[in-house]
Amino acid sequence: MKFNEYNNPANPDQPRGFIYKQWKDYKKKIGRYCLIPNEIIQYLPLLNGPELNLYMFYAINADNTFGNSFYSIETIAQELNVSAKTINNWNNKLIDLGLITRVQPIEHKSAEAQLLPLTSFIARPSSSNLERTRNQLEKANYKITDDLHLVIFHKNNKLTPLKFTIYYRDGPSTVKDNQIKRGNSKLSNRNTDSKNEGPKWLIAALQEPNYELSETDKNIINKGNIPWKNHESGQVAWIDHKNYFTLLIKNYVENENDDAKLLDTLCSFATKNDILKFRKNYRHCKIRV
Structure with missing residues (x-):
């Protein structure tokens, strides 16, 4: 049975x-x-x-x-x-x-x-609680990595602009490695392929409330001819101007509010190195300003 x-x-x-x-x-x-x-x-x-x-x-x-x-x-x-x-x-x-x-x-x-949270997560505080959330993340040993600007394209030409500040702290896998380096752990012979090993980092993606697209991004997107390329997050393109990076994602799935998929995307772009690697490997889907 x-x-x-x-x-x-x-x-x-x-x-x-x-x-x-x-x-x-x-x-x-x-x-x-x-x-x-x-x-x-x-x-x-x-x-x-x-x-x-x-x-x-x-x-x-x-x-x-x-x-x-x-x-x-x-x-x-x-x-x-x-x-x-x-x-x-x-x-x-x-x-x-x-x-x-x-x-x-x-x-x-x-x-x-x-x-403390034991997984990565998305935080959506109101404007009045934004600074409180930032302060509590810092007190919980989260460190800021970068801001990430997103524009999600839905069916019927609907756009969702999002801005996240990405925080991170050591995950269970990193904590284990640190214990082993200090010589105060019995885990040196552990199976690193175990499903229970856990992630190296835990992120907290803090969504900025009431975020709107910049006029520059609006003008670029409205011109059309976006050079979409396939990516694990879906079809993607990107804009780079004024010292910040905007990721465009085409999301035509039934569930437009799939936080699990959104969090996977945020984890993939959590650090400056992640974004630099993406820009190098996906330079052909950059929208020229």
Whole structure:
């Protein structure tokens, strides 16, 4: 029997999984549950000791919307039945892995443990929250790489202009390599082809709200005769003027709001080196200004 057929609630031979589903639905309804991202599996080989207990403590007690919690070292030590020194060591390990940040807000007696994103993602803050988002990315050790201007061509001659500021931080694969270089890891013989190895970098693509095309780009695009070329992101062309690069993508798929595909594109153009490599390999689809 296939896995999905076995887990079909209509299957009379499957009572145990149905009980779990009912329990999960009940916990969600009363609001007593925590969110553990699937990608935590990429970090499990890096947690050589019981630091995972502390991460689970933060995840269980965190606000499910903002991912933060406020507990003193002494309280956590008492809850996990270890010393305060041990909790401090575990905190340092989780911070080093990029799983949390920990700060002391002025208005709180206890420090704030903040869970961090474990995958690349697109952030779309409102204008009023734009600077707040930038500040929090920097505090979470994200570094700016570059701005990326995009114009997506849809069916019926519809255009979507986008501007992203690309931030990045070390991904689980890079963290593993750094541990091995420092000689404090048992992972030197790891299988680097493992699906659980994880990416080298995690990016945060910060979309600028209310972005509009420049008049120069409008004039260039309206002239037509765009030299489209096939690329993994779709059919592409590009404009280069006034010291910035604009990528044109023809997207005639049914789902115009495919964030997974958009994020793949942003990851492919996340750094200046990525763009330089693209410009070299796709120089024939440059639109002359």
